[in-house]
Amino acid sequence: MTASAITRNPTSQRRIAFATIIGTTIEWYDFFIYATSAGLVFAHLFFKPAGEEIGVLLSFATVGISFLFRPLGAFLAGHYGDRIGRRAMLVITLVLMGVATMLIGLLPTYAQIGIAAPVLLLLLRILQGLSAGGEWGGAVLMAVEHAPANRRGRAGSWPQLGVPLGFLLASGITALMTGVISPGDAYLEWGWRVPFLLSFVLIIVGFVIRRTVEESPVFTELARRGKQKNVPVVTLFRRHWYLVILAALVFAGNGTLGYMTTGGFLNRYAITVQNLATTSVLVAASVGAVVWFFSTLAAGYMADVIGRRNTFLIGFALQAAIVFPIFWLVGNGGLPGLYFALVLISTSLGLTYGPLAAWYAEIFPASIRFSGVSITYAIGAILGGAFAPMIAQMLLETTGSTTAISTYLLTASLLGGVATLCLRDRSGIALEADNEAEQASGATMFTSRAVAQEFSGKR
Incomplete structure (x- = not known):
């Protein structure tokens, strides 16, 4: 089956959408159940x-x-996604996440085994x-690389939906x-373990x-032509390091606000500082x-209609407008204020998250695309989300x-x-292996022609 046949097959599209949404939901449920528990009970159970x-x-x-x-x-x-394929890495990362999560649910506490x-x-x-x-890059490329050019924005949002769904599932089960x-x-004695153990079924x-x-x-065609890079990461950083940094800052702008909620800080702030009931929060x-x-x-x-960059700029403008009001709402509005704050946060987060998959896929050449989107996303997560809850707690104290x-x-x-303004919108660019010269040039205002020549085989 050719790439175009796969792209235009509605049954294949529905199957990919379902697989990417379900898979990322399970992955991020596992990830968020930890953050939720960290804000509620881990300080007592493991660090008392x-x-x-x-x-x-x-x-x-x-x-x-x-x-x-x-x-x-x-x-x-x-590396292996660009060498052996997207699908294999999706399965491996899912199993690794699930096993780690289930084992946390079986872990003895400090009172039982000490340090x-x-x-x-x-x-x-x-x-x-x-x-x-490793999971996110494979999921978004499976969705975006199967999609027609005029539907990549919405196709790329499918795996993105797994993040709020995973958070919903984690929050909902913990509330239950x-x-x-x-x-x-x-809950402190044994209830906190149940959400972790449920990962086995998921x-x-x-x-x-x-x-x-x-x-x-796209990968099938790369493999057929033997055009995989031996060490794609080296090519990525030698020729596209500035692109990685700019794109990572784009995601960091989303993640810093996002991890106020998904990282557990806002939950804990509402419960311990504003004295709202845990289950209500x-x-x-x-x-x-x-x-x-x-x-x-x-x-x-929206990304398919007005472009990736424009959608992001609207989202960041909204984020900048709400970062002061949200804490005023939580501090003075009680539970209704918390609801209003979360609606504002969640709306802005969606605008700066939904188009991310399609834009990332369109700014990296095919042979290093898995490495590019995965590493950029990971660096952005460190810059924006990694220690955001801890930094917020330190600033508060x-x-x-x-x-x-x-x-x-x-x-x-x-x-x-600012990073968004430094990237160019690449909506509709061909993603196939024979278009790497165009893919390698013009992603930012700083792209050099030498990069495109390397991918086109010219020296």
């Missing part, structure tokens, strides 16, 4: 001897440390980071555990679904995830107010907007 304040910082630090291993996961998955407990927790979190670093199944001390479902999809037509977070889902989906459609946090979020949004 350090004291409450330091224990919370250490708990949020384990959320961030895993991000430092995302680039390694992206390097490995990118070994936080050490093992950190090791398993690192495995989650490796998996997350804290409010119904294991309220109070029961991983089986995801494995079966992802095994059914066909390989990306988790339900509000679930509603925010629903809004994030629909804003991400809408942004994918140091200054006693949220003004410094809002300033931090505003700076990240402005940097993301």
Whole structure:
């Protein structure tokens, strides 16, 4: 089957959409259930001897440390994804994430095995980071490279939908555990483990679904022609390092605000500082995830109509406008204020997340595309999301107010907007292997012709 046949086959498109959404939902459920638990119970269960304040910082630090291993996961998955294919890496990363998550649910606490407990927790979190670093690139390329040129924005939003869905699932199940199944001390004793153990069921479902999809037509053509790079990462950084930095800053602008919610900080702030009920806050977070889902989906459609860059600029303008009001709403508006703040956050996040997959896929040449999108995404996650909850907690404890946090979020949004202006919109560019010269030139205002000549075979 040719690439064009695959692209125009509605059944294949539906299968790919379903597989990428389900797979990324499971991956990010696993990732977010950790962040949710870190904000609620890990300080007590694994870091209690350090004291409450330091224990919370250490708990949020384990959320961030895993991000430092995302680039390694992206390097490995990118290398083999550009060498042996997108689909194989999707299956491997899914299994790795699920196993690490399930083992966290079986982990003894500090009270049971002492210092070994936080050490093992950190090791398993690192495995989650490796998996997350490699999963996203494969999922988005499977979606975008199968799609017609005029539908790449919405096709690229499919795997993006797995992030708010994973957050919704993580928040919803945790709310069910804290409010119904294991309220109070029961959640602290055993209820927190259940969401982690559920990963075993989800991983089986995801494995079966992802095994059914066909390989990306772009990679199939690359392999047929023998045009894979021996070491794609080397080519990426030798010829496209500035592109990696700019595109990473774009995602960092989204992630810094995003991890205020998904990283657990806003939940903890609403519960411990504003004294809102835990289950009520988790339900509000679930509603925010629903809004994030629909804003991400809408942004994918917008990206096909008004372009990737324009959609991003609207999103960053909204982010910059809300970073001060959201904390005022949470601090003064009670539970309704929290809902309103989460709606504002989730809407802006969708606008700066929905078009990301299509834009990333269109700015990197085919033979290094998996490496490019994966590593760039991982670096952006470190710059924007890794330690954002911990930084926010430190700023809150140091200054006693949220003004410094809002300033931090505003700076990240402005940097993301500036980086967006430095990239060119590449909507509709051919993604196939025989178009690498065009793909390698013009992604930014700084691209040199020498890059295009290397990919076209000219010296």
